[in-house]
């Protein structure tokens with residue numbers, strides 16, 4: 001790989017506890033999974049921009065100035081599907097105040113809208129690969145700020161959880177703008193079950209916001225209790241008390257149902273996992289579709305079969321893995 005090509009990759013994530021409530025400043029625990037998005041950026045001629053995202057789509061355009069900002073002009077192709085990528089490319093070019101022709105190739109293990117942090121992984125790895133190929137070595141904080149800004153602009157309200165996990169990896173305790181890496185948590189046996197249905201984060205975050213505004217007296221205590229499950233969940237993980245962790249995951253799921261972000265397909269996979277011996281199970285991410293996670297012991301194969309029989313796609317996840325990697 002020459003100076004004209006740079007690669008970066010970022011992991012997807014699961015929420016062990018605390019999605020949605022984290023948007024309002026309550027505690028959450030998220031962790032990086034061994035499913036990654038890899039981005040390769042290459043310098044090309046004539047200010048052209050070419051994006052190829054394997055299995056998702058393609059886009060062509062030109063990088064030029066509009067009102068004093070570097071922008072993507074004459075766009076053609078899958079603009080909607082690649083909106084996170086084009087947004088973060090523009091933000092990165094403006095932040096480093098450089099432009100050049102770019103070819104950006106993306107390959108991801110994370111299905112878009114699967115609730116596994118695909119947009120955070122792609123924005124983080126793209127900001128890193130693009131800045132690096134343009135000769136600017138940004139700090140991880142600068143890269144995650146660019147990714148977060150782009151995510152906010154595309155999707156509206158979001159917490160920093162996704163980009164924090166995509167950048168720093170490991171187990172992260174998140175509250176407001178604070179993040180703490182927890183080094184002593186056990187590497188749990190987690191089975192992910194994918195419904196195959198799209199999870200629309202922006203829409204679901206908006207629905208929870210509307211619910212909270214219509215009945216703050218009912219909804220704020222639910223969000224607060226979700227934060228409490230995260231806090232107790234972390235304590236139980238530190239004590240290696242998996243039965244307690246599982247019970248708290250189940251409580252967290254019940255509270256997410258009260259926020260109306262679960263779905264029949266998610267519920268079905270959760271029931272399948274629990275009835276075949278999962279210690280606890282819940283949805284992960286925004287909900288509405290996407291994935292469930294199940295805490296397993298040595299019975300993970302049984303649980304995977306049961307999730308498959310119920311119509312889900314089982315995936316065994318390694319958790320607590322490395323964050324952003326940039327090939328120099």
Ligand code: MEV
Pocket residue numbers: 018019020021022023115117157158159160161162201205285286
């Ligand atoms: C989505 O992956 C998780 C939510 O908590 C939103 C966010 O934290 O940005 C629903």
